[in-house]
Amino acid sequence: MGFSHVVWVAIVIIAIVVVGWVVTPRGKNQTLIRTSIALALTCCYLMWAITYLAQLHPLIRPRRGNLRVEAD
């Protein structure tokens, strides 16, 4: 079902974050890179998940009165 997609993607994202965390080479930017990967993926995931969930079971339907464009 729809909701499970969100969960699966979450698992994939977590996996990527973990992999990113592990493979980040040691160095003075290690913390920065790790944090940035984790935060960026989380932020993007959240936004995607919210948009996806909101359209899963829509409460209203698109409505249109102007039919000119549909002519082709």
Next chain:
Amino acid sequence: MSTDFPSLFRSEEMSLVQLYIPSEVSHDTVSELAELGNFQFKDLNPTVTAFQRPFTPRLRRLAEMSRRLRLFQSQIVALQPPLGIPPLAAIPPFTTVGPRAQNAYDELDDKLKEHERRLAEMNRSWEDLGKRKSELEEKRWVLRETAGFFNEAEHRHTEIRTSFDDGDDRAGLLEHAAEYGTLPGETGLSGFDLEFVSGTIERTRMPTFERILWRVLRGNLYMNYSEIEEPFVDPTSGKETYKDVFIIFAHGSELLGKIRKVAESMGGTLYTIDSSQDKRADALREVSARLEDVDSVLYNMGQTRRVELGKIADGLESWKDAVGREEEIYKTLNLLSYDQSRKTLVAEGWVPSRDITAIQLSLRRAMETAGTSVPAILSELRTHQTPPTFHRTSVFTEAFQTIIDSYGIATYQEVNPGLFTVITFPFLFAVMFGDIGHGIIAFLSALAMILYEKKLLKTKLNEIIETFFFGRYIIVLMGLFSIFTGFMYNDIFSKPLSLWTSGWDWPENPVGTVDASSNGYTYPFGLDPVWPEADNSLIFTNSLKMKMSIVLGVIHMSFAIFLQVPNHIHFKKPLNIYAEFIPQILFMWSIFGYLVICIIYKWSVDWSQSSTSPPGLLNMLIYMFLSPGSVDPASQLYAGQGFVQVILLLIALVCVPWMLCLKPYVLYKEHQKIVGQGYSGLTGHENGNGHGRVSTSNDLEEEEEGAGQPVAEHTDDEHPFEMGDIIIHQVIHTIEFCLGCISNTASYLRLWALSLAHAQLSEVLYTMTIEKAFLFEGNGVVHTIFLVIMFAMWFSLTIFVLCIMEGLSAFLHALRLHWVEANGKHYMAGGYAFTPLSFAHIGEDEEA
């Protein structure tokens, strides 16, 4: 968190170190440390005024040298045609360190003095000559112009005479007058003579001059003037003045004296000229000849001056740099304390603990440069003074850290929100700015700035572009995230993209207003492209964006609250975890976290299959407070909702006294215990406000032993235990947090408002320009021209209004969300910045 490498997570660990510098290496040591740029010197003579410090005379000399250099520079810059000043990199460096440095500076001082003297001399004679030249020029003008007057006057005079000669008896009167000598030249051969005054005066003063003379002489004068077309240029100030030549005829030495006085008092210059034409012609010839001489002398002098300035220009940049360095070094040496008996200087200051080895190496290097065998000795001091905050930033993180630093400098070793700002700031910006097209524009422009970084760094940019350039890495990320959020909002320049199958089908043969029917798909990535073309799209996007801002806001704030935990652990204050962090996060999540969960739950339920209609979540939250425990079955979200809400409400209510009372109570208890043991004096460290590193006085004495030097060791201000203060602080903190939770959550709604405004604005712009052009009906050529004009308009407005203006407003709102809503939850910002001695800023401040 690994401590092997510096990170932005916490500020660098700092050490207070003491340096014993033998006075012969002191100069080079300080120079070497400034080159390294990670030593913040402390003022060891705070009681000594600037005038009493040992190196003040030296500094005065240096100040004099830099004044001379500025003077030279201003003269070189003013030179026409311009003379190039070679940049620092193109000239051999000036020796600033080593045993020869002192002599080199003394020589430089002499050299500059000599240059200044010669220049001053040249300028003075240049000025004198210039003045002479303009005087001669004026005289030439006077001679030329008055020739006209004389001719005219003479002509008229003869006319008068002839009329008199022709005439009647009254002619005798004038002849009598001649006999009395009022017309002195009358008896001469020239046949015409009146006394007169001639000269030049500024044009603006001419009318006043005329009026005054008229009044003073009661009209007994004949005045004539003409304008000189060319302006006179003042040789020193370069100001242009326009002047008039005047000639005034009058009689009687008294009157002439008056005229002279008036003319001089009004700033006019008088020139004596002869009334006879021959003599005037001679004078004119002479003046012209002299002018030529003066001109050639001036030209030669200009050439010598140019050569002299050229010589100075060759070394100018390296001298400026050297003098700037020297000034920094002596300013620093003034901060050190001096041990007369042992000929050593004692320095104290903060260094990053990580860099102590590097500093020790540089001390050794300084010893080698100075050519002695005694290096400066470094010893670490233990202290409980608060060290400065130092974040090692890179080109990339610098701008992000500046965003946080402008809110407040982090407390020493506190969790630094700058690390997280790198992502959260561009992301929250992008939520408000979401549009693929605008994102690409922002991304590409910032990318261009990054690619041409080296070139741009060298050129001098104007202030506005400089600001954008400084934030180039922020803008690049903002652009990238905007592209992503643009995909989510399915918005590219206000038009949707259809990348996947839409979840909606329009009916085959539509008549009037129709609804689309769902075909079972859910658009997988972003907003379904059917929505932007539907009439009721706003209803849907508003609901989506509003809920999105609440969800993102609550998560962002919770994240900020969670950042307290590493702080409390690091500063060893477990009390704060269970007396502040836990009740705060519980309070937050029992109200707003619950709302977020309800939002997600409501989305995941298929309400078309449900027996109840979808409930309004806003009302649900309001009635959770107004009528706890009872939920109208018609608008119930899930079974047992009433019970859950009562529990949550109770948790939130319990959290308030928990936050309010637990911490003061525990602190009070601890204090009582300490007092009971008789250690009331040491409470400063025990009451939870103490700093991590505490030294005993024994250690300090050991450090100082043998040094014989006073070490500025202010004991940290240990506040006596004040129950009242703690309670008041806790009450304010609690009220602020509870009210803040509500207002801050509401504050995140700006994400919705701004993104809505951005989308609407870009849509309106599109319909008003390009769409008008598409729908325009006319012949091909007109249509094309119209389209081109409209496109140009749309494009420029997109850049200036949608990208720059809207971008700035979204930037400010993202800034506020970080400063107030997120930083307010955990960031103490009670530190002071680490300002090491460095040569990097020499030459920057003088341009300001």
